[in-house]
Amino acid sequence: MPVSDAETSLDAAIVARLKRTPDGLVAAIVQEHGTGEVLMLAWMDAEALHRTLTTGRATYWSRSRQEYWVKGATSGHHQSVRRVALDCDGDALLVTVEQTGAACHTGAHNCFSDELPVSALEAR
Template sequence: MAFDPATLKFDMNGLIPAIAQDAASGEVLMMAWMNAEAVARTLATGRVTYWSRSRQAFWVKGESSGHVQRLVEMRVDCDRDCLLLLIEQQGPACHTNRRSCFYTAVRDGAEVEIMAPMV
């Protein structure tokens, strides 16, 4: 059965959350938004493309930083309202120069930084 992006459930802004996960390690790296065109571009090129809500523009991950995400597999959740992108990540995924955007833990009611920036 061919994949039809029109079957995805985008929010009222035409967006769907996309979670990027390292295909080899399983580490969750980041979450960003995609619209239908970003999904189509990602599938066509194999380079992950997101929709930047702040810039109102497409954002090809790594285009300016060199920290490219190559799509290995796209998965759709059971409700069709969230995507899981299994990727190969070059360099850090986070704009803070950390491997993952999820570098802050909440432990005993306090925020704890659990990951230093990459050197």
Template sequence: MSDSRTDSASASAPLALDPAIAARLKRNEAGLFSAVAQERTTGDVLMVAWMDDAALAETLVTRRATYFSRSRQGRWVKGETSGHTQYVHSVRLDCDGDTVLLTVDQEGAACHTGAHTCFDADVLLPPVD
């Protein structure tokens, strides 16, 4: 789902999220919401991760996908240490305000296993032709 390490974004001062955007977000008890990364050219869903307000703010300003690691309790920029980056073309908020969709250009693997997408391991229900 994500890199297993926290990158240097967690060490930098968080950017402030626009209050109008922050007001629309519905967060879990830890202050997090889900983020889906979708490849711009193929439409493939690459990964699902968590964000907090600071990670979203950084993503919106830098166009580098920035997430929140629950295990490390900090922000990380996708690919900052691995080189498997996500350039963000657009960010959309879903109708409930609890998930954002990032449309990205993926450089290298999106999954921490080295796979292009985190959704290629187990097909639970194959598509109908």
């Protein structure tokens, strides 16, 4: 279970700005520094965000394993954090990283390789 707001060391002013899902998570969009390529989407709670900001290593909450994970801890495909921004509504984070190796668990550089057809484009 994610750490409660009372247990996290994240600044209370930042915690107050986060608009989270009922299970306490906020979407973290991960972007590659330099290219701007969107690599993946992951989930953070206040504690994962605190760990990310204080260590410079991307730390997420795994919904399937119900535990924190540092990207690359087992795969070697690390994410060194260069910037973290909170969107204007407080419901998403943009994490800009230096990616080492693949970002996707499938081995692909990013997690967005399955393009879907947009029928409106055909009508133009």
